[in-house]
Amino acid sequence: MTTPYPTLTWPAADGPETARWRSEAAVLPPKRVVLTDDRTTADTAFRLASEGTALLWNGDYQNARQLLQAITRRIERKPPKQAATAKDAFNLHRQAQAQRARTLGMVLIPLTGDYTIPLRRAPEAAQACIEAWGAADGEASVVSLRELLGLIGAHEWRKKxxxxxxxxxxxxxxxxxxxxxxxxxxxxxxxxxxxxxxxxxxxxxxxxxxxxxxxxxxxxxxxxxxxxxxxxxxxxxxxxxxxxxxxxxxxxxxxxxxxxxxxxxxxxxxxxxxxxxxxxxxxxxxxxxxxxxxxxxxxxxxxxxxxxxxxxxxxxxxxxxxxxxxxxxxxxxxxxxxxxxxxxxxxxxxxxxxxxxxxxxxxxxxxxxxxxxxx
Missing domain, CATH: 3.40.50.150 (Vaccinia Virus protein VP39)
Structure with missing residues (x-):
């Protein structure tokens, strides 16, 4: 029986593991996934993400955020392409935005069945997830850190x-x-x-x-x-x-x-x-x-x-x-x-x-x- 939603599979010591894949923009789950933690360097993470390999984070949550910021800085180092017209500038800008979103979306965060982030120094994100996705169904899932940060930010907008x-x-x-x-x-x-x-x-x-x-x-x-x-x-x-x-x-x-x-x-x-x-x-x-x-x-x-x-x-x-x-x-x-x-x-x-x-x-x-x- 097939699941009613996409799933993400990654290698583990005891064999492949699978969890529900969440993406508000209906982005397909990455085909290549590696487990990463606090030992992963920003250069390595940037290279893997640029190549389309997702990094499922298993370390400190705040370090994952810092890693995402480091990848962002590396993306921004690349000078934008020059455009001949305003329309060309718009199309190039949209292409760059799409590539940026794909690369930054490769840093992944696990969630337990009640929307808990099972990582050290992780914030309480359950209410933000409920507001976006509805009540938790008890099933573990994986989401990009970039999208999760968007959920948390939207929750603050909604409160304030x-x-x-x-x-x-x-x-x-x-x-x-x-x-x-x-x-x-x-x-x-x-x-x-x-x-x-x-x-x-x-x-x-x-x-x-x-x-x-x-x-x-x-x-x-x-x-x-x-x-x-x-x-x-x-x-x-x-x-x-x-x-x-x-x-x-x-x-x-x-x-x-x-x-x-x-x-x-x-x-x-x-x-x-x-x-x-x-x-x-x-x-x-x-x-x-x-x-x-x-x-x-x-x-x-x-x-x-x-x-x-x-x-x-x-x-x-x-x-x-x-x-x-x-x-x-x-x-x-x-x-x-x-x-x-x-x-x-x-x-x-x-x-x-x-x-x-x-x-x-x-x-x-x-x-x-x-x-x-x-x-």
């Missing part, structure tokens, strides 16, 4: 929350749900004149931050949609915590809920490229599926005289992945017209980091709120 100045509250993101750390798009929604206080749809709500902001601004009834179960649970918890659960109804839907609204808001992924992990679905939108889906269905869901607010960065335009003409043509083809636009410059650290390979595009980036109406 993210301060949203425009909201005057904290939003608590779940693991796998994009954190609203870029606040400029929230500020755009906070300062725009609302066309109505009666009803609004928030399409692709994620953490629910924009639905909460609309509720704070006095919109009486809001329907917030998403397809991802984690996002739906996250948004619902945030609405309850903030006291907006009577105003905001969170529903599972592919874009639009049933009915019409005088205000429909959407902040789709900004870059038309393929995501390499679930969390990247908030940034990368293959073939602009969500953007075009929102535009294509907007007119049919707007009340007469209503507005659709499209929040979109022009980052993809500066990368050569989309043109302004393509966006305007899509708006026109959907039977819509532009009633107005409000722009804001990004404030995130990468926009002022000249060492970033996409610095030129980031420096030119503008995020816009497009006010759209049915023609």
């Amino acid at each position: 929350g993210v301060e949203i100045p425009a909201l005057g509250e904290r939003i608590h993101p779940y693991y796998g749900v994009f954190s609203p750390v870029r606040g400029e798009y929230v500020d755009l929604v906070a300062r725009m004149v609302l066309p109505s206080l009666e009803k609004a749809f928030d399409i692709g709500t994620g953490t629910g931050v924009l639905a909460a902001l609309l509720a704070k601004r006095g919109v009486k009834k809001i329907v917030a949609t998403d397809q991802d179960p984690r996002a739906l649970a996250c948004a619902q918890e945030n609405m309850t915590r903030l006291g907006y659960d009577r105003q905001v109804r969170v529903v599972q839907a592919d874009l639009f809920p049933e009915g019409l609204a005088p205000l429909i808001i959407c902040n789709p992924p900004w870059v038309p490229a393929r995501p390499s992990s679930p969390i990247e679905h908030a940034v990368f939108d293959p073939d602009s599926r969500m953007l075009l889906g929102f535009l294509g269905g907007l007119a049919a869901h707007l009340q007469p005289g209503g507005e659709g607010w499209l929040i979109l960065s022009d980052f993809a335009e500066h990368l050569g992945l989309r043109t302004r003409a393509m966006l305007l043509d899509a708006i026109k083809a959907a039977g819509l017209e532009v009633a107005g636009r409000e722009d804001i410059r990004p404030r995130h650290p990468k926009s002022s980091d000249p060492s970033d390979p996409l610095h030129v595009a980031r420096l030119a980036e503008v995020t816009s709120l497009w006010r759209l109406k049915a023609r």
Whole structure:
């Protein structure tokens, strides 16, 4: 009988051992695995990881973290390839990111059946694992240290929350749900004149931050949609915590809920490229599926005289992945017209980091709120 999940096998003194393989990005388990511990040097680890050999750690947990940092430094020593165009720079950057993720993902950590890390000086990670994977099933497993650190970091985000100045509250993101750390798009929604206080749809709500902001601004009834179960649970918890659960109804839907609204808001992924992990679905939108889906269905869901607010960065335009003409043509083809636009410059650290390979595009980036109406 085959198992319902992938497994990892590695050599041991008493014969091969096997455990459940965990990967949020559905990365296949490594074919070559060696047992390693505190005696393994960074140079050896880097060479093995670069060749595609995984290192199952059997030493001190904190030493494993230091080893991962040492491998990271060795990766960063390699100068980036020069690109002729912004699009080439983006593609090379994505390739480098993928290679980096593959190499760093080769340092593996064992977990017992109750999500305990059976290593010296290991932290308590059970709650972080439960939030990401669900209740423990008693079965031992193996996960990359890089992914485990991501789980633990997400758990801290969820506990502490993210301060949203425009909201005057904290939003608590779940693991796998994009954190609203870029606040400029929230500020755009906070300062725009609302066309109505009666009803609004928030399409692709994620953490629910924009639905909460609309509720704070006095919109009486809001329907917030998403397809991802984690996002739906996250948004619902945030609405309850903030006291907006009577105003905001969170529903599972592919874009639009049933009915019409005088205000429909959407902040789709900004870059038309393929995501390499679930969390990247908030940034990368293959073939602009969500953007075009929102535009294509907007007119049919707007009340007469209503507005659709499209929040979109022009980052993809500066990368050569989309043109302004393509966006305007899509708006026109959907039977819509532009009633107005409000722009804001990004404030995130990468926009002022000249060492970033996409610095030129980031420096030119503008995020816009497009006010759209049915023609």
